[in-house]
Amino acid sequence: MSLQKYQALITSIECGSITKAAEVLGYTQSGVSRMIQELEKEWNLSLIERSKSGVFLTSDGFKLFDQMKRICNEQLILSQYIDDLNDCQSGLLRIGVFSSVATHWLPNIMKRYKNDFPNIQIELLLGDYTEIEEWILEGRVDFGFLRLPANQKFETLSIEPNDRLMVILPQNHPLVDCEKFPMQKLEEYPFILLEKGVNAEISRLFEQNKIHPQINFKTWDDYAIMSMVENGLGISILPELILSRIPYQIVAKELDTPYYRNIGIAMRSQRNLPKAAKQFLEYLPYRKE
Amino acid sequence: MSLQKYQALITSIECGSITKAAEVLGYTQSGVSRMIQELEKEWNLSLIERSKSGVFLTSDGFKLFDQMKRICNEQLILSQYIDDLNDCQSGLLRIGVFSSVATHWLPNIMKRYKNDFPNIQIELLLGDYTEIEEWILEGRVDFGFLRLPANQKFETLSIEPNDRLMVILPQNHPLVDCEKFPMQKLEEYPFILLEKGVNAEISRLFEQNKIHPQINFKTWDDYAIMSMVENGLGISILPELILSRIPYQIVAKELDTPYYRNIGIAMRSQRNLPKAAKQFLEYLPYRKE
DNA sequence: AACATGATAAACATTCGTTATTATTATACT
């Protein structure tokens, strides 16, 4: 049972000769002759009539010919798919992202990638860290963005530059002109906390520095926070990534002790990544972990 | 490249486990594992993700999965066709026939055959001896009816009983009551000669017996001859086969030296005949040549 | 007679599929 045998028979019929088919297919005459015999033996049917001036189908062969051709044709299509995948002429790319990456960071990269590989279909699955982790484990996505360090099971790449946490002030805030925002001063003003799923890096920053700000609001909505800060309801801390092209009258200040949200890419195995995904990684400013 | 490998991968995905797939397919776990690896190596792609709780498709694998399934499915259909051909649940039967066989002899046999094998498609190609010979040589028909002896290239079977040549008389003919018609008497009455293509057996009968009848008409039309004889325009000789259920007021007499038209079946090779055709031969009253 | 066709036998090469084993991880049970 083998497609090469089908092809041998098909070509022999189309050439009207086993010898010619052998030339076309790059076998010897003997090889093609035997392939067809093997089919006939295996199926207990006589498929072709032989003569000294060539070969042609028997009635039984005729009945099966189209189906054999169909199978070979489907195989040809499969081979084409494979070739396309190998040179990224086709492919599916499933990426797990969280909001800020999807909104502020990826679009630019996707644009460049799409330009070079227009036939790759990209699916962004938007979720929080926990969901993205699950998706990677389950194979729902090829890779995902996570906060590093991530689950030991994953291979990870660190995105550069890391995402600085910035203090957000209204434009009329007393410290608006300071060089860097002193950590301790965070306790002195009403604070609006970004809290999104298990994304607790800001709370941890407080713990590590033993700071206890006056937390007036908690929300998961970046833009709500910026709006609230603009309106003088308090100050906040947001990852720099979120702050690109902000439509709000607010000021972002570095902390005196800089703090980073380390964003990375995680996957089960970089080696097993589809070609399209490997290619995509080339467009990211990452460094090996 | 092999369908079994596709099936190994498909079943592994459907079972979610290489081990289970191996059980289902009757391979060892090791075998299935290697088959999939061989596909991946051959295509330079990673098709599945392995884990300790089973396997699932990568994006690339996902892209190819349906096409692999399609191919396996087409193969299944082909196998079904083959099985059907082998037990005559399906098939094509192309028979070369000449008029009298098609009209007077085959229908009865075809009816019994069709009854037993209703799914075999029968094509009758009507022609004269020369055409039928060509069709057999070209493989246009599986076998054909010919006058024996036939071309040396053919394998032949003789139909029994042979087709007696009968003298046809009008009902008021002087010799209507004789036991057998004396050969010499043929010269004494106007004669209507059946001459159809190269079908010259009656002329040859005359030559062999050195008889020179008064040939008034020649025609290839059996029924015209019967009609002419009925109307007293002469006498004739026709093969007995044509005379079954004649709608004419005529009398058929055996010759005093009986003469036969030996009808037979000819084919390139009895061994290479499609199953359906071999089966059909069983319905014919033939004897080996 | 020369050429072209397909079949066959024997030798060689490759692939297939197994057994036995290793490695890893999930699960069950103290």
Add this chain to the structure above:
DNA sequence: AGTATAATAATAACGAATGTTTATCATGTT
């Protein structure tokens, strides 16, 4: 929590099966 057990897949080595070739034969066509 730690340990034993079971389940998963990968790997190496090997023999069997299959695939393919070379060389040759047999037969018919030109």
